Amino acid sequence: MVLNIDQLKAKSQARLSGVHPVIRQLGEELIERCYNRGVWIIITQGLRTYAEQDALYAQGRTVLYDSKGKKLPIVTKVKGGYSIHNFGFALDFALLLKDGKSVSWDTLRDDDKDSLPDWSEVVEEAKKLGFEWGGDWRSFVDMPHIQMVFGLTTAQLRAGKRPTQAQLEAALKIMKGVEPMTSEEKKRMDELKTTVEAQAKWIEAEKEKSSMECPSWAKTAYEYYKPYIADSKGSYDFWRQLVINYRKELGIKVQ
Numbered sequence: 001m002v003l004n005i006d007q008l009k010a011k012s013q014a015r016l017s018g019v020h021p022v023i024r025q026l027g028e029e030l031i032e033r034c035y036n037r038g039v040w041i042i043i044t045q046g047l048r049t050y051a052e053q054d055a056l057y058a059q060g061r062t063v064l065y066d067s068k069g070k071k072l073p074i075v076t077k078v079k080g081g082y083s084i085h086n087f088g089f090a091l092d093f094a095l096l097l098k099d100g101k102s103v104s105w106d107t108l109r110d111d112d113k114d115s116l117p118d119w120s121e122v123v124e125e126a127k128k129l130g131f132e133w134g135g136d137w138r139s140f141v142d143m144p145h146i147q148m149v150f151g152l153t154t155a156q157l158r159a160g161k162r163p164t165q166a167q168l169e170a171a172l173k174i175m176k177g178v179e180p181m182t183s184e185e186k187k188r189m190d191e192l193k194t195t196v197e198a199q200a201k202w203i204e205a206e207k208e209k210s211s212m213e214c215p216s217w218a219k220t221a222y223e224y225y226k227p228y229i230a231d232s233k234g235s236y237d238f239w240r241q242l243v244i245n246y247r248k249e250l251g252i253k254v255q
Contacts, residue, residue: 018047038112050080221246
């Protein structure tokens with residue numbers, strides 16, 4: 001089956017619809033970037049309610065078997081209110097196979113035959129967008145999980161705190177290929193701005209000098225040379241040289 005990018009994104013819309021708008025945009029961008037690398041993905045989890053989180057927590061603990069008698073594994077370490085999914089700042093993904101229906105969590109699969117596991121390509125693109133990957137965690141490795149917490153803890157999120165507008169805008173800038181400046185880069189930019197402003201002032205001052213009226217200390221020299229000067233305006237250096245010439249001329253006359 002051949003899917004275009006819009007068809008591929010449509011398969012994840014239901015899961016993306018409940019997450020924070022910025023996470024939704026970044027999730028869609030991730031799907032597109034992976035698609036451009038020949039890897040299809042589908043978002044399998046977005047916003048998760050507290051009740052859904054509690055039910056998931058019970059899996060493998062108090063709920064040991066599914067309806068077919070298959071033993072259930074433990075898939076989360078936290079109850080409702082303690083997962084970033086509960087606040088719309090996390091996504092889970094899986095590989096979508098080329099039949100357009102089957103999904104895979106095989107982290108070594110290489111359907112695009114580029115000698116790099118498809119899963120690794122997804123993680124690489126997710127990190128470029130600023131996501132944190134659950135596969136990097138030590139205490140509880142969560143390979144399908146990516147999140148963006150903006151420096152907030154679940155305790156702060158439960159208390160109602162949310163990312164600032166500046167943080168959200170910075171995340172979108174990364175998506176557009178504009179990396180936010182580091183503090184050192186911002187410092188250098190401020191210094192450059194100060195230098196440029198100083199240079200602009202100097203240029204304006206030089207412009208004024210180049211068209212200044214005859215200063216008082218050059219009046220006598222100007223009157224002497226007035227018949228030979230077409231304009232009563234000139235630069236500072238012009239008036240200075242005029243005075244020097246006048247003094248030399250005066251010296252010759254005295255002799």
